[in-house]
Amino acid sequence: MHDDLNWAIGGEAGDGIASTGKIFAQALSRAGRHVFTSKDFASRIRGGYTAYKVRTSVDQVQSVVDRLDILIALTERTVDENLDELHEDSVIIYDGERTEFSDFEAPEDVTGLDVPLKSLAEDAGGAIMRNVVALGAVCAVADFPIENLDESLEKRFGNKGESIVENNKQAARLGSEYVEEHFAEEGPRYSLDTTDNDYVLLNGDEAIGMGAIAAGCRFYAGYPITPATDVMEYLTGRIEQFGGHVVQAEDELAAINLALGAARAGARSMTATSGPGIDLMAETFGLVATSETPLVITNVMRSGPSTGMPTKQEQGDLNMMLKGGHGEIPRFVVAPTSVAECFHKTVEAFNLAEKYQVPVYLTADLSMAVTERTYEPDEFDMDEVEVDRGKLVDEGDISAWQNEKEQFQPHAVTADGVSPRALPGTKGGVHMSTGLEHDELGRRTEDTDVRVEQVDKRYRKVDTAIEQENFDYREFGDSEADSLVISWGSNEGTLVEALDYLDEDGVNVRVISVPYIFPRPDLSDEVKAAEDVVVVEANATGQFADVVEHDVLERVERINKYDGVDFKADELAAEIKETLA
Amino acid sequence: MSSENVRFTDFKSDKQPTWCPGCGDFGTMNGMMKALAETGNSPDDTFVVAGIGCSGKIGTYMRSYALHGVHGRALPVGTGVKLANPDLEVMVAGGDGDGYSIGAGHFVHAVRRNVDITYVVMDNRIYGLTKGQASPTSRPDFETATTPEGPKQPPVNPLALAMAAGGSFIAQSFSSDAMRHTEIVQEAIEHDGFSLVNCFSPCVTFNDVDTYDYFRDSLVDLSEEDDYDPTDYNQAKDAILEADKEYMGILYQNEDSVPYHEAHGVTENMAEIPDGAPDGATDLVREFY
Ligand SMILES: Cc1ncc(C[n+]2csc(CCOP(=O)(O)OP(=O)(O)O)c2C)c(N)n1
Ligand code: SF4
Numbered sequence: 001m002h003d004d005l006n007w008a009i010g011g012e013a014g015d016g017i018a019s020t021g022k023i024f025a026q027a028l029s030r031a032g033r034h035v036f037t038s039k040d041f042a043s044r045i046r047g048g049y050t051a052y053k054v055r056t057s058v059d060q061v062q063s064v065v066d067r068l069d070i071l072i073a074l075t076e077r078t079v080d081e082n083l084d085e086l087h088e089d090s091v092i093i094y095d096g097e098r099t100e101f102s103d104f105e106a107p108e109d110v111t112g113l114d115v116p117l118k119s120l121a122e123d124a125g126g127a128i129m130r131n132v133v134a135l136g137a138v139c140a141v142a143d144f145p146i147e148n149l150d151e152s153l154e155k156r157f158g159n160k161g162e163s164i165v166e167n168n169k170q171a172a173r174l175g176s177e178y179v180e181e182h183f184a185e186e187g188p189r190y191s192l193d194t195t196d197n198d199y200v201l202l203n204g205d206e207a208i209g210m211g212a213i214a215a216g217c218r219f220y221a222g223y224p225i226t227p228a229t230d231v232m233e234y235l236t237g238r239i240e241q242f243g244g245h246v247v248q249a250e251d252e253l254a255a256i257n258l259a260l261g262a263a264r265a266g267a268r269s270m271t272a273t274s275g276p277g278i279d280l281m282a283e284t285f286g287l288v289a290t291s292e293t294p295l296v297i298t299n300v301m302r303s304g305p306s307t308g309m310p311t312k313q314e315q316g317d318l319n320m321m322l323k324g325g326h327g328e329i330p331r332f333v334v335a336p337t338s339v340a341e342c343f344h345k346t347v348e349a350f351n352l353a354e355k356y357q358v359p360v361y362l363t364a365d366l367s368m369a370v371t372e373r374t375y376e377p378d379e380f381d382m383d384e385v386e387v388d389r390g391k392l393v394d395e396g397d398i399s400a401w402q403n404e405k406e407q408f409q410p411h412a413v414t415a416d417g418v419s420p421r422a423l424p425g426t427k428g429g430v431h432m433s434t435g436l437e438h439d440e441l442g443r444r445t446e447d448t449d450v451r452v453e454q455v456d457k458r459y460r461k462v463d464t465a466i467e468q469e470n471f472d473y474r475e476f477g478d479s480e481a482d483s484l485v486i487s488w489g490s491n492e493g494t495l496v497e498a499l500d501y502l503d504e505d506g507v508n509v510r511v512i513s514v515p516y517i518f519p520r521p522d523l524s525d526e527v528k529a530a531e532d533v534v535v536v537e538a539n540a541t542g543q544f545a546d547v548v549e550h551d552v553l554e555r556v557e558r559i560n561k562y563d564g565v566d567f568k569a570d571e572l573a574a575e576i577k578e579t580l581a
Numbered sequence: 582m583s584s585e586n587v588r589f590t591d592f593k594s595d596k597q598p599t600w601c602p603g604c605g606d607f608g609t610m611n612g613m614m615k616a617l618a619e620t621g622n623s624p625d626d627t628f629v630v631a632g633i634g635c636s637g638k639i640g641t642y643m644r645s646y647a648l649h650g651v652h653g654r655a656l657p658v659g660t661g662v663k664l665a666n667p668d669l670e671v672m673v674a675g676g677d678g679d680g681y682s683i684g685a686g687h688f689v690h691a692v693r694r695n696v697d698i699t700y701v702v703m704d705n706r707i708y709g710l711t712k713g714q715a716s717p718t719s720r721p722d723f724e725t726a727t728t729p730e731g732p733k734q735p736p737v738n739p740l741a742l743a744m745a746a747g748g749s750f751i752a753q754s755f756s757s758d759a760m761r762h763t764e765i766v767q768e769a770i771e772h773d774g775f776s777l778v779n780c781f782s783p784c785v786t787f788n789d790v791d792t793y794d795y796f797r798d799s800l801v802d803l804s805e806e807d808d809y810d811p812t813d814y815n816q817a818k819d820a821i822l823e824a825d826k827e828y829m830g831i832l833y834q835n836e837d838s839v840p841y842h843e844a845h846g847v848t849e850n851m852a853e854i855p856d857g858a859p860d861g862a863t864d865l866v867r868e869f870y
Contacts, residue, residue: 030870200869210865216854219665221657242859245664245847250690254657257650257687261630261661264648265669266852269661287651380866385858405595423852424646424662424669430624432594432640434649443596443641 003057005142005190006067009131010051010081011074013044019156020072020131021052022372024138025201026152028056029374031144032195036061036493037203037372038566040081043226043311049077058193062338062373062493063569069190070141072134075099086110089188093137095130111187113137115178124171125163132168136175144192146176199374204342204364204490207380208298209234211346212270214385217296218244219269221258223251223277226310227366228300231272252277256284256297263288263295264433266423268350272298275317276307282325285359287435289329292411292419292458294353294390296346299363303564312564313367315489318543321361322518328455330462332360333517337474337492339373343380345515352469355390356418356461363517365538367566368490393420398428407431409440413453417460462519471516473523481508483580484530486523486556488514488544491536494567501573509576517547527552532580534559536572589618592627594644600635605782605793608756609703610639612780613672616766617645622670630659632675632684634710636703636782639674653683656691659698665851667842670770671698678708681717681737688739692746695774697840701766702739702777703756705784706791713787723790740821740832743777749838750776751821752831755796756783761804761829768831774838796827803830812836 009020021037029035033056040051053068055061068085071078073094079086086092088109096114115137117130124133132153139146153168202210209231212220220239222232236246244267249255255271262269273281278299288295301317303309321333332352336345342364349362393401401420402408410431412419419440422429436444437451445451465471474492477485477499487495492513502509512526527533527548534557535545542558549556557579561567592614600606617627624645631640633652640647646669650658659673680688680702691700707725708714715728718739722731743751750772754762762780769776781796803809803820809830810816817833820826842848 198870200866202869206869213865214858214862216859218851218854219661221661238865240846241861243849243851245845245851247660247664249657250686253654254687254690257654257657258661258664260650261648261658261663262665262851263661264646264658265628265662265665266850267665268851268854269665283651284654291648377866377870382858382862382866385862387854387856389854424628424666425626425850425852427625430644430646432629432645432647432649434640435651436649 003193004055004061005057005069005192006053006055006065007070007138008051008053008068008082009072009074009134010049010078013042013048013050015074016131017050017052020135021054023132023149023152023156024135025054025372026155027148028054029199029201030151031148032197032199033058033192034060034199034374035201035372036063038064039370041311049075049081051078051081056192058195063497064566066568066570070138072138073099091141091187093134093141113141113179113183113186115175117175120174120178121171124174125167129168129171132171133175136172137179139172140176140179142190142192145194146172148194198377200377200380201372201374202339203230203370203372204336204339204368205230205300205370206234207339207342208272208346208362208364209238210380211343212350213239213242213244214343214382215268215347215350216387217268217270217350218242219259219262219267220244220271221247221249221255222272223249223255225274225277227302227369228272228274228298230369231298231300252280253284256281256288259295260284260288260293263293264424268354270296270298272300274300274302275304275320278317278320278324285331286325286327286329288359289331289458290435291433292357293359294357295359296349296353297359297361299361300369301363301365309564313365313538313566314562314564315365315538316543316562317363318517318539321363330358330459332356332358332465332519333363334360335363335488335515335517336368337489337513337515339368339371340375340379341515342368347385351386351388352465355388356465357390357421358461365489391418391420393422393426393429395427398422398426402428403441407441410442411438411454411457412440413457416464417457418464466519471519471521473521474513474515476511476513478508479510481510482531483509484526484533485509485511485576486514486533486535486544486548487511488517488537491538491567494569494572495536497569498573498576501570502576505577507577507580509580517544522551523548524552527554527556533557534576534579536567538562538567587618587621587623589615591624592617592644594642596641598638598642600638601786603785604635605705605756605784606636606639606703608759608762609701609780609782610642612754612756612759612762612766613674613701614643615763616770617670617672619763619767620770626668627670627672628662630655630662630671630673632679634676634679634708636674636676636709637679653679654687655679656684656687656700660691660694660696663696663698664842664847667697667848668850672701673698674701674703676709676716677702677704677706677718678716681739685717689742689746692743692748692775692777694841695747695749695838697774697842699766699769699776699778702779703782704779705782705788707784707788709784709787720790738821739777739779744818744821744833748777748833749774749835750831751817751833752776752778753829754778754780755800755829756780757793757797758829761802765831772834772838774840800827800829803828803832
């Protein structure tokens, strides 16, 4: 049957849903299949509904779809929640001993396989392994060689000892055998090809963490918040191996100030948070910018405002990052458009921060941060990582930046807007810096000319960056098409898949995916050349659409989704079609 | 770190302080500069972080690497500086409002982290820069424009807060007793771990209660008490909680204190990084197989 398989496990939070899902996802990726995972989770620790979905194919997959082929349902609600996605060839694996599907509401032609997950798990050594029994059952239904599970079971349970690993392997086999024996005749079967490729499987938060270490980030301070915490969890225990350190701060105010301190001492330094944390950091953000300290501030966006829907998707913080804070100050906003770009743009963010001595907002949305995707490992080529520390001066060249009294000028007015930077410990570079308006020496001033000179100097960096950097966009679809779709953030993957649906309907579009929000590519020519322009984003008001309109002085259409759920490729294709019609 | 021939005037910037004549902050700052020079530090290897307030202006008047931060957040900045480069001598200074009001949360956590920084609070028991409102150390009956009948709340006891948070060096000084103040800051610098020096630094413009005369008459110098042992936790606790007396000197010192960077193995200067991805970075990718 289809090689593009959609699988899910659902149950209550606390049922081990995520780790079971991950074991299967890893097994698939080790078997040379592409994987795209998504998580449906609520903001609670136990109880409630939670699910982990895996889409897999031998071809690349980069979005969720509305179809579920195999479902492990640990609770009745799991079936209810997914009714819309079930079809006549769907197979549901459940444990009749635990879940009584008295009024089995699934469509009639769906096949339900009652597998005694718990009893079989007990036979293998403990009830706790019932999810693994279920995975074994899935292997039978999907004709996926069960040996492929072994390595991910070893990875997951290796540190718990050999016997635990063996028991789990046994549990999987019992599940598979049970299906072969009892349901040999029943229901549809799938068939999953394997390939010789070994992919890596990671999510956006992990890619950001890995990018940070690759870029030489040594200091991280943060305060836990969904969905940014994974960045901190990734770095903890790893960054130390590279001479770095993670501090769990008492709050976001402390986090950004700790990171600022480390940056002034010369470390490549980062903090990560989500919307509410960005609000708290806003005051210090201004200090980072006026003191011209290089700093990467990662904002993994979730649904706002206030605490909003903390575990749901949204791209609602763009205005805050572009304009937030009192007064006016340039800042860079970089927004990766895929999991792999999370890695590459993080490296770039550190370089931009140091080259221009500015705070850089690096932003991912929840969907990109928590969904895992497979890549060829050389997508993350460490040999290609370049580190540019900008205008650092040492003892030898410091005199060029001193005034006649041999005082170092950390805010020297330069043609490109970037001043020299002397790290503490550099002889002759002693200076202070402040959030007060200051002169070239960093000293407080209210002198009108100096004020204007410093404001201009700071904004001049933006022009320099636009000149020197390549703030480009990515392009997909038909470059000659009359219709233009513009997107930012995680919508790129979904749009790329939506192109197939549009193609089937004979609709040609050009897709532009923009990873730089400020400074950003000038889209005037592209917008003006198109007959119809539509901006797709996961927020209610169209914050990026506003930006495009502002730049181009032309109205654009908008497709907005703000219910907390990801765009789906087929849905999006239909909406685009309708908007363009 | 130590450098020869550094004199305390090397820590003086050429900027004239705009503090009111007679302000206690002059003495507090002079003592800090002398203590830095005495302990063999040089401006090149010293980092001073200051908060906001009259006290916070200190970063401008001293000569060293320095950052004048936002109100209440100087301690996290100092912590970040020290962890990123433990070779630097890090001093943090600010007012009682800065440290015990808006920054109170950071104060407690900086103490419990025991980062090796010296924190000097210029305690004038009032908000100076905003022109005379009650501070968290103001007396309950201290009348100001925003508290016409006094704050009617007990003042915070910063020394007790520090002790409760596991402070390893807790001291109090008085800006006009230049010698003792300098000595105390010097010991604070030499202490391995977080050192609090709460320095009474009278505001001659807005506080007519906690004056030079008041402190001169009431402060008891612990170094003159024969039987006081600052390493004795219980004795220190009693002195710190004593309601009727105010002390000067080192109230408590834990001689076994291990500073954060040593306890956590953060001893490298993080400013030094390679031109490309660090050695071993490829292993990071392999983990995702
Ligand atoms: C977020 C914020 N709130 C309020 C202020 C205004 N402010 C400036 S200094 C200060 C109080 C300073 O008092 P203290 O720390 O005791 O220092 P002093 O001036 O007495 O030395 C206040 C409230 C500010 N700068 N920032
Ligand atoms: S107002 Fe008070 S604290 Fe501020 S400078 Fe004057 S005397 Fe000093």
